[in-house]
Amino acid sequence: TQLLEQSPQFLSIQEGENLTVYCNSSSVFSSLQWYRQEPGEGPVLLVTVVTGGEVKKLKRLTFQFGDARKDSSLHITAAQPGDTGLYLCAGAPGNQFYFGTGTSLTVIP
Amino acid sequence: NAGVTQTPKFRILKIGQSMTLQCTQDMNHNYMYWYRQDPGMGLKLIYYSVGAGITDKGEVPNGYNVSRSTTEDFPLRLELAAPSQTSVYFCASSTRGNSGNTIYFGEGSWLTVV
Numbered sequence: 001t002q003l004l005e006q007s008p009q010f011l012s013i014q015e016g017e018n019l020t021v022y023c024n025s026s027s028v029f030s031s032l033q034w035y036r037q038e039p040g041e042g043p044v045l046l047v048t049v050v051t052g053g054e055v056k057k058l059k060r061l062t063f064q065f066g067d068a069r070k071d072s073s074l075h076i077t078a079a080q081p082g083d084t085g086l087y088l089c090a091g092a093p094g095n096q097f098y099f100g101t102g103t104s105l106t107v108i109p
Numbered sequence: 110n111a112g113v114t115q116t117p118k119f120r121i122l123k124i125g126q127s128m129t130l131q132c133t134q135d136m137n138h139n140y141m142y143w144y145r146q147d148p149g150m151g152l153k154l155i156y157y158s159v160g161a162g163i164t165d166k167g168e169v170p171n172g173y174n175v176s177r178s179t180t181e182d183f184p185l186r187l188e189l190a191a192p193s194q195t196s197v198y199f200c201a202s203s204t205r206g207n208s209g210n211t212i213y214f215g216e217g218s219w220l221t222v223v
Contacts (some may be wrong), residue, residue: 006151009149040217042199042214042215042216042217043214045211090212095165096154096157096165097140097142097157097201098168099144099151101150
């Protein structure tokens with residue numbers, strides 16, 4: 001059983017469409033992070049959300065932390081081919097640092 | 110700027126062989142981690158360390174061992190390699206264990222067990 005479950009696992013959309021990726025857990029986190037990973041490279045941090053209900057925007061990407069701090073979402077507006085990659089949420093309920101199951105996004109030109 | 114350095118980048122092992130993946134960081138981070146990642150999937154924590162001399166199991170420790178004799182180094186040992194250990198391995202470090210701090214990754218080690 002994964003501590004952080006992401007959905008969907010795979011997503012293929014046309015350029016210009018909107019999408020939302022979800023990260024869910026039964027545990028409470030003091031903060032959650034979102035990463036993007038491209039093939040052959042390590043994950044790169046996009047954002048950290050800390051406060052329950054917090055919303056952060058990074059250009060066309062909007063991140064939200066659930067009120068109960070057990071879940072988070074990533075919304076991409078008008079997706080571009082450059083958004084293609086593996087999106088990972090991550091959090092640390094203690095000393096361990098766990099990653100979610102991952103969402104593989106493909107944006108078709 | 111070295112950051113987190115892991116070697117080798119690629120390795121092919123035969124079933125039953127052993128090897129060590131090396132990891133070193135020059136940022137004086139207390140926390141270090143080893144993850145494995147299967148294609149298209151998230152990272153699974155193998156082992157982690159909160160400081161020199163201290164190691165703990167993560168989600169998938171079976172078949173692996175680690176040591177942390179210094180702050181800088183955190184090698185991962187594979188004993189009796191199995192095909193199920195074919196994966197990409199990432200070493201990482203951070204200043205603290207909670208996700209409020211950035212975690213820095215090595216470039217990954219691609220391991221194939223045949």
